[in-house]
């Protein structure tokens with residue numbers, strides 16, 4: 001009954017309003033009419049909701065949107081306490097849990113009196129040149145009162161970016177080398193910390209090589225205009241090769257520290273296809289080092305010539321990977337060699353920022369010539385066994401010693417015995433309070449190896465006489481001789 005009355009009242013109110021409106025229009029002069037119209041318009045505008053929204057998409061014209069990345073990190077740390085539906089994961093090797101908002105969840109943030117409502121959305125995409133037709137459009141949406149538009153632009157968004165950087169930095173510090181970045185790229189990136197201690201001062205390589213690398217890096221980062229002028233991507237490719245334990249990883253950390261670049265450790269064997277590879281690469285930030293370690297084990301790169309003939313890009317899918325001994329591991333990887341080569345060749349031409357791509361291998365000889373040709377790997381850096389100069393750096397780092405009575409002996413032994421800097425570092429580690437013991441242990445280890453080498457040579461000699469010798473190379477590059485006599 002009450003409802004009926006209400007409807008009746010509304011009806012009569014509307015009728016009255018119509019009557020007044022007609023009366024006003026007929027009896028008031030046009031000027032007064034205009035003023036009244038403006039008045040009603042202002043009231044209507046005032047009554048309209050003043051919330052405005054902005055969306056922050058994952059990709060901006062197919063290129064990754066840095067702001068999206070920052071928002072994800074920022075909200076990840078904030079939403080734990082307030083969002084009602086969270087995704088939680090523990091990235092492999094990470095000590096931390098990662099929280100992310102589920103889709104269509106809301107989270108309210110307050111900044112300088114302004115309430116900001118955040119939500120996360122995923123929409124099915126129709127087709128996209130870069131990321132493939134089945135990719136989803138992901139975006140964050142923020143809604144706030146119109147009055148705070150300027151505050152959001154000039155203060156809140158920069159605040160989000162800054163906070164995200166602090167969070168990322170703390171995560172790196174906490175998780176050190178093993179941390180994988182918590183992102184929705186399938187956890188393919190490992191983020192390497194900025195505070196890795198290896199620098200050009202601590203790395204044990206020859207001074208000539210050190211100066212050469214530093215000079216090359218300095219030249220590279222100062223040549224933005226040059227790269228723009230010649231129309232090439234501002235990138236440089238390094239190939240670090242040498243036996244295990246000679247400092248390839250340490251050199252990468254030294255380079256990143258020197259340039260103050262981020263490091264992305266790309267696990268090629270985990271990338272499912274070329275489009276994912278492309279997407280990952282364009283999602284890297286400017287000023288970054290992209291590392292593909294043990295390239296010879298990641299995909300079967302040596303197979304190129306066989307498969308390259310008369311095949312198109314799709315056919316060129318390599319479904320194998322090898323372990324360090326060269327045996328084939330599980331199938332399923334479908335990153336093509338052409339995918340890798342294409343990205344080296346300049347996928348980033350229009351990305352702007354500088355990027356260094358570093359490949360490492362223990363077996364340079366296994367790499368395809370196409371991968372080694374100039375333009376793809378601008379610099380090949382050989383890291384080898386410990387020489388006297390490198391040893392002195394390690395002794396200084398680990399024992400704080402410049403001179404010692406055994407130095408001469410060490411120098412002579414290093415001429416004939418192959419030890420890696422990692423071997424020496426292992427021996428010296430923990431001997432900083434007993435320098436003599438540290439140095440003695442190094443000498444003892446090298447003498448042991450010398451005896452073994454001499455023994456082996458003797459065996460070779462004997463077996464050579466019997467004609468049943470087969471030479472092989474150990475993985476660490478040390479030549480050994482094994483007899484396969486009957």
Ligand SMILES: Nc1ncnc2c1ncn2[C@@H]1O[C@H](COP(=O)(O)OP(=O)(O)OP(=O)(O)O)[C@@H](O)[C@H]1O
Pocket residue numbers: 202203204205243244245246247248249250251362420421422423425
């Ligand atoms: N040239 C070097 N200078 C200083 N330290 C080194 C050097 N080479 C190796 N080390 C020490 O040995 C450890 C292992 O070295 P690193 O991982 O850099 O070698 P790598 O060549 O990358 O080995 P792998 O091929 O097995 O990955 C390092 O943590 C470091 O302590």
